[in-house]
Amino acid sequence: xxxxxxxxxxxxxxxxxxxxxxxxxxxxxxxxxxxxxxxxxxxxxxxxxxxxxxxxxxxxxxxxxxxxxxxxxxxxxxxxxxxxxxxxxxxxxxxxxxxxxxxxxxxxx
Amino acid sequence: xxxxxxxxxxxxxxxxxxxxxxxxxxxxxxxxxxxxxxxxxxxxxxxxxxxxxxxxxxxxxxxxxxxxxxxxxxxxxxxxxxxxxxxxxxxxxxxxxxxxxxxxxxxxxxxxxxxx
Numbered sequence: 001x002x003x004x005x006x007x008x009x010x011x012x013x014x015x016x017x018x019x020x021x022x023x024x025x026x027x028x029x030x031x032x033x034x035x036x037x038x039x040x041x042x043x044x045x046x047x048x049x050x051x052x053x054x055x056x057x058x059x060x061x062x063x064x065x066x067x068x069x070x071x072x073x074x075x076x077x078x079x080x081x082x083x084x085x086x087x088x089x090x091x092x093x094x095x096x097x098x099x100x101x102x103x104x105x106x107x108x109x
Numbered sequence: 110x111x112x113x114x115x116x117x118x119x120x121x122x123x124x125x126x127x128x129x130x131x132x133x134x135x136x137x138x139x140x141x142x143x144x145x146x147x148x149x150x151x152x153x154x155x156x157x158x159x160x161x162x163x164x165x166x167x168x169x170x171x172x173x174x175x176x177x178x179x180x181x182x183x184x185x186x187x188x189x190x191x192x193x194x195x196x197x198x199x200x201x202x203x204x205x206x207x208x209x210x211x212x213x214x215x216x217x218x219x220x221x222x223x224x225x
Binding site: 032034036041042043044045046049051088090092096097099100101102104 | 113115143150151152153155158200202204212213214215216217218219221
């Protein structure tokens with residue numbers, strides 16, 4: 001079983017939609033969770049960083065961790081065409097980073 | 110967030126030559142730097158982990174003699190692809206964690222290597 005699983009998409013939504021991106025993970029000991037955004041041919045950019053459970057909000061982005069079900073989510077409100085990118089979830093544990101496969105998001109104008 | 114600079118952003122080289130890629134943390138000291146390889150439409154594949162002043166730890170299946178990693182200071186790590194072949198063509202990305210908080214990773218811009 002992989003440490004973290006992510007639906008690869010692609011996900012296509014109209015501008016202004018609420019986007020929900022999700023990952024599941026395998027080890028309940030994991031405590032540090034991240035979401036990265038990666039534009040084509042660029043390195044990933046850290047969007048959200050969360051420790052343990054709960055929600056964290058930053059502008060139009062909300063990261064949510066549900067440790068009981070080992071599920072992490074990223075919500076994007078009022079999505080914009082500039083949000084079109086691949087989104088990677090990541091977990092830090094045992095001195096390593098584990099990445100999801102990435103979900104490709106396309107926001108249509 | 111913290112800034113990691115990777116250079117060059119793209120390089121084309123001939124088969125048999127070596128290519129060096131630099132990864133610098135610009136505004137923080139990096140305890141650990143990670144080197145990844147990414148194939149089109151795939152996620153990041155960890156190649157090796159390097160700590161300043163010590164030998165890199167390579168993932169299974171990654172040839173340490175082919176992918177030489179040097180982490181000589183807290184702000185610089187280099188990856189040298191030796192005797193490059195067309196199958197080494199890929200997108201290489203470094204990331205770094207700081208001495209202050211090692212649970213967040215910041216990425217460089219990536220280097221697209223094409224071996225002809």
